[in-house]
Every structure is written in structure tokens, then in C-alpha cells.
Amino acid sequence: MNQIESRSVEPPPVLDFPVKKEKRAVEIFIIGIGFLILMPLISIHRVTDFMIFCIFALSFDLLYGYMGRLSFGHLLYLGTGAYVFGLFIKYFQTNALLAILLGVLAAGLLGMLLGPIMVRATGACFSLMALAFNQIGFFLVLSPLKHITNGEDGFGAHAQSIGFVNFSSKTTMFILTLLLLLLVFYVLKQLTTSPYGVLVRSIKEDENRVRFLGYNTYFYKWVTFVIASAVAGLAGTLTALNYNFVNPNVMDVHQNVGVVFACLIGGAGNLYGAVIGGVAYMMISNYLAIYIHRWEMFLGLSMLMIVFKFRKGIWGNIRDIGDYFRRPKEIRPAAQKGI
Amino acid sequence: MLYTIFYGFSIGAILYFVSIGLSLTFGTMRVVNFAHTLTYSIGVYVLITFIPWLQGNFIPAAMIAILAVVPISYLIERFIIRRLYGESLDYTFIATFAVTLIGVDTIKMIWGVNPLPFSPPMSTYIDFWGMTFPLYRIIIFGIAIALFLGLELFFRKTIVGKIVVAALDDKDGVRSLGINVDKYFSIMFMLGSALAALGGVLYAPISAVQPYMGLSILLLAFAVVIVGGMGNLRGTFISAFALGMVMALTARYWSQGAETMVFIVMAIVLCFRPIDV
Numbered sequence: 013m014n015q016i017e018s019r020s021v022e023p024p025p026v027l028d029f030p031v032k033k034e035k036r037a038v039e040i041f042i043i044g045i046g047f048l049i050l051m052p053l054i055s056i057h058r059v060t061d062f063m064i065f066c067i068f069a070l071s072f073d074l075l076y077g078y079m080g081r082l083s084f085g086h087l088l089y090l091g092t093g094a095y096v097f098g099l100f101i102k103y104f105q106t107n108a109l110l111a112i113l114l115g116v117l118a119a120g121l122l123g124m125l126l127g128p129i130m131v132r133a134t135g136a137c138f139s140l141m142a143l144a145f146n147q148i149g150f151f152l153v154l155s156p157l158k159h160i161t162n163g164e165d166g167f168g169a170h171a172q173s174i175g176f177v178n179f180s181s182k183t184t185m186f187i188l189t190l191l192l193l194l195l196v197f198y199v200l201k202q203l204t205t206s207p208y209g210v211l212v213r214s215i216k217e218d219e220n221r222v223r224f225l226g227y228n229t230y231f232y233k234w235v236t237f238v239i240a241s242a243v244a245g246l247a248g249t250l251t252a253l254n255y256n257f258v259n260p261n262v263m264d265v266h267q268n269v270g271v272v273f274a275c276l277i278g279g280a281g282n283l284y285g286a287v288i289g290g291v292a293y294m295m296i297s298n299y300l301a302i303y304i305h306r307w308e309m310f311l312g313l314s315m316l317m318i319v320f321k322f323r324k325g326i327w328g329n330i331r332d333i334g335d336y337f338r339r340p341k342e343i344r345p346a347a348q349k350g351i
Numbered sequence: 352m353l354y355t356i357f358y359g360f361s362i363g364a365i366l367y368f369v370s371i372g373l374s375l376t377f378g379t380m381r382v383v384n385f386a387h388t389l390t391y392s393i394g395v396y397v398l399i400t401f402i403p404w405l406q407g408n409f410i411p412a413a414m415i416a417i418l419a420v421v422p423i424s425y426l427i428e429r430f431i432i433r434r435l436y437g438e439s440l441d442y443t444f445i446a447t448f449a450v451t452l453i454g455v456d457t458i459k460m461i462w463g464v465n466p467l468p469f470s471p472p473m474s475t476y477i478d479f480w481g482m483t484f485p486l487y488r489i490i491i492f493g494i495a496i497a498l499f500l501g502l503e504l505f506f507r508k509t510i511v512g513k514i515v516v517a518a519l520d521d522k523d524g525v526r527s528l529g530i531n532v533d534k535y536f537s538i539m540f541m542l543g544s545a546l547a548a549l550g551g552v553l554y555a556p557i558s559a560v561q562p563y564m565g566l567s568i569l570l571l572a573f574a575v576v577i578v579g580g581m582g583n584l585r586g587t588f589i590s591a592f593a594l595g596m597v598m599a600l601t602a603r604y605w606s607q608g609a610e611t612m613v614f615i616v617m618a619i620v621l622c623f624r625p626i627d628v
Binding site: 148 | 434439443456459460566608622
């Protein structure tokens with residue numbers, strides 16, 4: 013057990029247990045307004061895409077930012093959600109809501125099955141196992157299940173409208189995704205500020221001590237893993253619903269770096285950070301890729317920059333500035349570098 | 352069946368070349384080096400560039416390819432990994448992954464995205480007990496055995512090897528003897544990268560050459576290192592050949608499932624022996 017953890021220099025975060033309901037409402041409201049403002053600036057279809065990615069980034073942040081497990085194969089659960097959604101619509105029923113529910117359940121179930129193996133590992137071992145499982149999933153949909161998933165070409169999945177809700181309309185998709193994003197944000201915020209969330213964060217800091225306190229850390233890690241997979245599955249079903257199409261690219265191993273980047277640039281360990289990072293990453297990947305041809309190189313360089321100089325991410329720096337001005341003048345410390 | 356076992360040995364040999372470097376860097380530096388894919392691919396691409404220059408002479412070109420990797424790996428070690436010693440493993444993992452992204456993009460820029468054609472340097476077959484074996488694969492296997500014995504000697508007899516083995520056991524203890532451990536780690540890192548390039552150079556003729564070629568083999572190598580025990584050199588040797596055999600046997604009956612079976616074996620091993628890294 014030679015794990016070397018970076019010791020945190022900053023004081024432990026203030027735990028706001030009795031959160032006022034108004035504060036939550038304001039937070040949700042701000043995020044909703046933010047995306048509504050973004051909508052006319054960029055096309056509505058893209059903003060829907062951004063929000064789906066934000067849901068995915070939130071689920072990743074629960075795993076990495078809060079529990080300290082860096083998963084390099086989180087797309088497996090997104091892909092599972094997308095495939096279950098698509099296959100259900102293609103072969104059984106065209107009820108989108110039922111399909112979304114099934115996709116989320118399937119991703120959660122996969123998390124439940126893989127969880128006991130995954131949560132035993134820590135650090136890099138966890139990332140590698142996630143990567144390996146993702147590779148297996150990618151391979152499974154690509155060739156052994158080819159007769160139902162149609163292999164590399166993918167298949168279309170057109171959901172029928174339910175009552176007045178027409179899923180092929182962009183506005184409906186936008187509203188649905190926004191509502192689901194706010195719901196996910198609310199649920200995760202409640203979870204992470206609850207005693208359970210504090211426990212998960214303590215596991216990140218020092219798992220042995222939590223175990224000494226008498227908690228069954230495996231169980232808590234497993235639960236967190238299942239929640240993260242289910243939320244990723246939700247993002248997957250929405251992706252499939254948004255594009256009316258599923259192909260193996262949704263769980264391509266190489267794409268995992270995107271969500272890691274998003275989480276880091278936004279600031280890991282904070283739900284706002286995940287949302288900001290998700291938007292930032294999607295902006296970069298959608299717009300910068302047009303101007304800069306060598307876009308992966310840019311991604312690599314900026315990841316190096318983040319690792320060396322910008323570990324707190326966008327949200328961490330915003331919060332630092334806020335803290336700086338909120339404090340009385342005498343005790344303003346110089347800005348601390350790194351975590 | 353004998354062919355299958357034979358192919359298993361040659362795949363195992365390649366896995367051994369690639370995973371021994373990972374195992375060394377992990378055991379000594381506690382660093383999971385994702386940039387191993389990069390050194391692997393760069394070795395292959397340098398080889399492809401130099402072969403026409405040397406009128407198709409495989410061995411000198413392979414030497415150049417392996418040597419070309421050494422300065423690159425030195426730069427990675429000096430400027431990326433050394434700055435992240437003692438920090439969370441996740442950061443080294445992300446940083447080396449970023450290096451891989453940059454490197455793969457550079458490869459795409461220089462050599463293009465499309466797969467390059469490349470054929471084995473020798474197509475001689477050897478008759479043995481009424482069966483024909485490709486000589487190239489026999490040579491790969493021979494090199495692996497020689498390398499294993501060489502490394503055993505290196506770690507037992509030379510002073511550098513002894514220091515590294517001691518540092519695998521207790522880094523701080525070695526440092527308190529007044530030995531500059533970082534220097535030896537740097538040497539180990541370069542050795543590991545050169546071996547990855549060797550694996551790439553030997554494997555490229557019997558596989559496809561494309562910018563992302565390193566990734567799948569790296570995943571297999573990670574599986575080897577996890578099964579064999581991180582930093583355990585003999586364990587790596589045995590698990591490389593065992594998993595190579597698993598791949599060959601699976602490929603005999605179900606050709607697409609070969610790589611997946613390795614990960615399944617890895618998962619089973621992890622169920623019984625979790626690793627706290």
C-alpha cells in the first residue's frame with residue numbers, strides 16, 4: 013500500500029449540511045437560465061448536445077471528483093444506455109420514455125455487475141480496468157453482437173411521439189434534456205451534500221481511516237459507482253434520442269479523454285465545475301476543431317497545462333477569487349498554488 | 352494444435368517486450384506510463400522510414416529505431432514524469448495520456464493517418480518434424496528468452512541492476528545510502544521505452560501499422576502487468592507467455608475474441624487477488 017496522495021493544503025471544505033431550499037432553487041435556476049441564454053447564441057441542437065455532455069460530465073465527476081476514482085472507460089455506461097435505448101426502440105416498442113428508463117436501468121445494472129470487481133482497485137489500476145472493460149464492450153457491440161447491433165454502421169432508432177410530446181422536435185428535446193439535466197444536478201447536489209456525500213469524499217481523502225471508523229467502504233464505493241453508471245446511461249439514452257441513431261462510436265475508447273478533460277478544466281470535485289467544464293469542452297471541440305486542424309494535439313497540450321498549472325480548474329479559480337474578496341483584508345492569504 | 356502453441360509463444364514474447372518496461376517503471380517509480388504506446392509506435396514509424404534508406408536492411412534500421420526512442424523517452428521522463436513524483440497517480444496517468452495524444456498527432460502529421468504497408472523482413476520457413484514454422488516468429492521467441500536471461504543477469508550482477516532491485520524494494524532506504532535514485536530510475540525508464548520500441552519493431556511486420564496501433568497492445572500489456580504483479584519481473588515473464596497462450600488458443604476457435612479473453616482472465620485474477628495501487 014504505497015499510495016502517494018497529494019496532501020491538500022487548503023482547509024477542509026465547509027460542509028453545509030442544513031442547506032436551505034431557496035439556495036438549491038437559486039442554483040438550479042441559474043443553471044437553467046445559463047443554458048437558456050446559451051440557446052439563441054448557438055443553435056438549439058448543439059445546446060442540447062452540450063447539456064447531454066454535461067449530464068455525462070456530472071456522472072464522471074461523482075466518480076472522479078468526489079470519490080477519487082479516475083475512470084478511463086466511463087463511456088461504456090453511456091454506450092450501454094444508448095444501445096439498450098436504441099435496441100428497445102428498434103425491436104420492441106417505440107415508447108421513448110420507457111426506453112430511457114430501461115437504458116438507465118441497464119447501465120445501472122452493468123455498474124452493479126462490474127462494480128464489485130472495479131471498486132476493489134484504486135488509482136491507475138481502476139482506470140486501466142475501466143479502459144479494459146470499455147474495450148470489451150466496444151468489441152462486443154462491434155462484432156459478436158453484429159447481427160442485432162448492425163456492427164460498425166449502427167442503426168436508426170426513431171421514437172414515436174407520446175401525446176403532444178414529439179421527440180423529433182428540437183425544442184422538445186431541448187426542454188426534456190434541460191429538465192433532466194436540472195434533475196440530475198439537483199439529485200447529485202443533494203447526494204453530495206448529504207452525510208453519504210461526505211463519506212464518499214472522505215473515502216477519496218483516506219479510505220483506511222474511513223474503514224477504521226467502522227464503515228463498509230466497499231459498499232459505499234459500489235453504490236457511488238452504480239449511481240455514476242446509471243447517470244452516464246441516462247446521458248447515453250439522451251444521445252441516442254437526440255440523434256435518432258446509435259453506432260459504436262458512442263463507446264469508442266479514444267473518446268474517453270473528452271470527459272476527463274472536461275472534468276479537469278471545469279474543476280474536479282464540484283458539480284458546477286462539471287457543468288462549466290462540459291460546456292467549455294463542447295465549445296472547444298465544436299468550434300476550435302474548425303479552426304485548428306491538429307485538435308488532439310491542442311487537447312494534449314492543454315491537459316498538460318492543467319495538470320501542471322491549473323489544477324483547480326475554472327470553477328476552483330472563480331471560487332478562490334470569491335473567497336478572496338469575501339474575507340477581511342488582514343487575513344487574505346496569497347493565492348495558493350495547486351491543490 | 353502445435354501451431355497454436357507456437358503462435359502463443361511468439362505473441363507472449365511480444366507482450367513480454369512491451370510489458371517489461373511498464374512493469375519496471377511501475378515498480379520503481381510508481382508511475383503508470385501511458386506514453387509507452389507512444390514509444391512503441393514511434394519505434395515502428397522510425398523503422399519504416401529508415402528501411403528504404405538502408406536498402407531494406409532490417410537489423411540496422413531496427414537498431415536506429417530503438418535508439419531513436421531513447422532521447423524521446425528521456426525528455427518525457429525529465430520534463431513530465433519527474434515533475435509529478437510523489438503526487439497522485441491520476442495526474443501522472445493523465446499527463447502521460449496527454450503526451451500520447453500529442454505524440455499520436457505528431458505521428459499523423461509526419462507520416463499520415465492511413466495504415467502503412469509493411470511485410471516481414473524474412474519469409475523463410477523451417478521444416479521441423481514434418482511441420483513448417485515461420486523463422487521470423489522463432490527468432491522473436493529466441494530474442495524474448497535471451498532478453499529474459501539478459502535482464503536476470505543485469506539485475507543480479509551489475510551494480511545498476513542491483514540498485515534498481517533494491518529501489519524496487521525500498522526506495523527511501525536506497526536513497527539514504529547516498530545513491531541518486533532518480534538517475535537510475537531515468538535509466539530504467541529509457542530501458543523500458545527502448546524495450547517497448549523493440550516489441551513494436553518486432554511485432555509491426557506481423558500486424559498493422561497505424562497511428563493508434565500502440566493502444567490495443569498497451570492495454571494487453573497492462574493486463575499482463577496486472578496479472579503478473581506490478582514490479583515483479585519474473586511474474587511479468589510468466590504472465591506474458593501465459594496470456595499469449597490464452598490469446599492464441601482463443602484465436603484458434605474464435606478469432607475475434609482473442610483480446611477480450613485476456614481482459615476476462617485479468618478480471619478473474621483481480622477477483623481473487625485485488626491490487627492496492
